[in-house]
Amino acid sequence: MxxxxxxxxxxxxxxxxxxxxxxxxxxxxxxxxxxxxxxxxxxxxxxxxxxxxxxxENKAEILKAVVRNGLLANITRLEAAAENGAGPVAAQMRLLMQRWNEDVQASQSSGLVKLMVAEACNFPDLARFYYDEVILRARALLRTLLTRGMASGEFRADLDLDETVQIVLAPLVMALLWEHSFARFEAEPIDMVRHIDHIHDLLTRGLCTRG
Amino acid sequence: MxxxxxxxxxxxxxxxxxxxxxxxxxxxxxxxxxxxxxxxxxxxxxxxxxxxxxxxENKAEILKAVVRNGLLANITRLEAAAENGAGPVAAQMRLLMQRWNEDVQASQSSGLVKLMVAEACNFPDLARFYYDEVILRARALLRTLLTRGMASGEFRADLDLDETVQIVLAPLVMALLWEHSFARFEAEPIDMVRHIDHIHDLLTRGLCTRG
Amino acid sequence: MxxxxxxxxxxxxxxxxxxxxxxxxxxxxxxxxxxxxxxxxxxxxxxxxxxxxxxxENKAEILKAVVRNGLLANITRLEAAAENGAGPVAAQMRLLMQRWNEDVQASQSSGLVKLMVAEACNFPDLARFYYDEVILRARALLRTLLTRGMASGEFRADLDLDETVQIVLAPLVMALLWEHSFARFEAEPIDMVRHIDHIHDLLTRGLCTRG
Amino acid sequence: MxxxxxxxxxxxxxxxxxxxxxxxxxxxxxxxxxxxxxxxxxxxxxxxxxxxxxxxENKAEILKAVVRNGLLANITRLEAAAENGAGPVAAQMRLLMQRWNEDVQASQSSGLVKLMVAEACNFPDLARFYYDEVILRARALLRTLLTRGMASGEFRADLDLDETVQIVLAPLVMALLWEHSFARFEAEPIDMVRHIDHIHDLLTRGLCTRG
DNA sequence: AATGAATGAGACTTCATTCAT
DNA sequence: GATGAATGAAGTCTCATTCAT
CATH class of the missing domain: 1.10.10.60 (Homeodomain-like)
Structure with missing residues (x-):
């Protein structure tokens, strides 16, 4: 050639x-x-x-490299974005969610999560890597934010940290999985910016009217 | 043999x-x-x-039968469980979430969701079936409940129905996916009953303190 | 039942x-x-x-029984039909050909020849049986007729018996094979009675004008 | 290896x-x-x-390639051999038969006919190809020759062309089938050159004595 | 560095045959 | 005698991997 x-x-x-x-x-x-x-x-x-x-080396190594490359970069950028926030924690959280979304869009890496979910059982060490280097670090990030919010009185003091972290992350992760599974059947594509705003709103204010 | x-x-x-x-x-x-x-x-x-x-007929038909069998039964039982609720909608929602969890546990079908996420792209008609017969019906169920809550003044009137449905379902579905991907790395197994209570609490009351 | x-x-x-x-x-x-x-x-x-x-016993025995049954009956009837002929040998031959055709039609056994041609290599003992009990006996029949015709001066004296037998049989056998291979592509079905008359005519009188 | x-x-x-x-x-x-x-x-x-x-692509395509390759080449060479003949048509026919035999021997393709007879029902499009590209073309060749012979007065004028073509081809084709089915049981192998001469002789002159 | 013909283990699927009922 | 669920050897085809070029 x-x-x-x-x-x-x-x-x-x-x-x-x-x-x-x-x-x-x-x-x-x-x-x-x-x-x-x-x-x-x-x-x-x-x-x-x-x-x-x-x-x-072989096909499995390609998979591992794909996942490592893609996700490490993501989480690292996310951690960078989370530093030195100021002002109300809820607003910081909203900003972080949007930043994360932008980053995922830019890096084309949204499907990696789906890939990891699908292949976790077949690649235990890759799954372990993902758990340690992505999930735990993402959780830590969010936990810091929540803790700060609880300390400042902005967030409820009776929250279980571990549980809350899981629940806050769920809609964000689901949106990624959705995109690579059933999104194609929807009448119109999801507007992720708007969707994240809704997630943030619902999680912070809750479903119920304030009595 | x-x-x-x-x-x-x-x-x-x-x-x-x-x-x-x-x-x-x-x-x-x-x-x-x-x-x-x-x-x-x-x-x-x-x-x-x-x-x-x-x-x-072949391997693919076994997959389809697995999914159809397992999920149709689930969603049907869920719809049955959702009928004739009375009292506060939030409480009804909590009850429904717990019922659903019990049913999933009993029917050993939690992993089917993961399976569908993983294979949606390779089995478009199965994915379509899942979307039509499971996702849409589950959404409809929840939408009814939310609508009722909004009508009664129990839930906020400014909620976007579609978005809210997605966000409420997310932590429930994620819990299933989790179980079949990374749960094994956790220090202790998830107590689903407790987890669902937390989900319900957070979604209804929100993160933020009132006032 | x-x-x-x-x-x-x-x-x-x-x-x-x-x-x-x-x-x-x-x-x-x-x-x-x-x-x-x-x-x-x-x-x-x-x-x-x-x-x-x-x-x-097994599938192979079914094949053998099919062939043995079908063909033995045919050849036996053919031999019976060949007995006690009188008059011109060419006419006897024509009669025999038509008789044979009627018998084949009646016994639905025309395809057995094709079957034997197709499977001769895979069933050597069956092929041997067919050769001994069908081919050789059919040849003998025809050879008798030809010999008689040559003796009476009706047929040419310079014919090689073995070769002639083969050549006379060929169009008859081909017609059977044809029926079970390419006949379906023909515009109109073969009229076997007429076809056999043509065979007989051509073989006895030849292509050439008599000079 | x-x-x-x-x-x-x-x-x-x-x-x-x-x-x-x-x-x-x-x-x-x-x-x-x-x-x-x-x-x-x-x-x-x-x-x-x-x-x-x-x-x-698969096994069936191998079969098709085998047949197409082998037979197309044969018939094409046969058509070439049939061109520009001169002299008595019967002699031309004899030459063509021998040429064809040499070609078949050289190209090792004699068994293809048996193969086609055996598999015609299972491969309808292949059979169609064979019918169109081999059988019809071979018939056309022979028909031309016969027509010429009839026009010149060398051949009988009362021949039915279609029938005659079939009957002339039969012993030639049968010889091929024979080779791949029952020839092994014969005491001595067929001398094809001699056999074809006999075929030609019998077909042109007929069984019967003249006069 | 790159190619791509070739390999061969291994997957899916078929079907002749068996035998408890 | 008849059934038909079950077997498992055997065949078709795939594809990750190798290595001479």
Missing amino acids: QNQNGTRWHRRKDARPDEILAAAQILFIEHGYKATKLEDIARAAGVTKGTPYLYF | QNQNGTRWHRRKDARPDEILAAAQILFIEHGYKATKLEDIARAAGVTKGTPYLYF | QNQNGTRWHRRKDARPDEILAAAQILFIEHGYKATKLEDIARAAGVTKGTPYLYF | QNQNGTRWHRRKDARPDEILAAAQILFIEHGYKATKLEDIARAAGVTKGTPYLYF
């Missing part, structure tokens, strides 16, 4: 692994790990069957 | 399909559709490779 | 094997030996999977 | 499909379509199970 100057391509030499991972991510999310053929990944990445093996 | 009577076969035509589906459900949920071998299903059901084909 | 008198059927007890063979013959001819399922034979014979095994 | 160079593969993409078809042809003719295992074809072609699938 030669470009029009007659010289071989070298430009993308270092980009290859990432191109393969990008292709693999899309296909793994779309069809699951087992149902995705390595040849499809290769083709989608613009290379041939043998090439992925130059960069990755 | 002989059973304990020294006879070669069990001869239980009527029970077989359900035994096969039960075995398949466990394995599909645990490993996903593709990664589950038919021979494993057969062995788990106490029969040999060929037997499932006496009752089901 | 009971008839309307409440008594079990016994009437066809002895007919069972023949019914099975009749069904098998049709299916073997239509699809070949391997492609015919024993269950299809059973169903076509109005019995269930296990029943053929009450009368036949 | 290693070749004699100690390397694992032959690496001969261009030759492979034909090697596979050649192996398949022999086995299909010998045992029929169903009774031939793909692994046997592969082994006979010097490759392993999976390799045929690099070049052919």
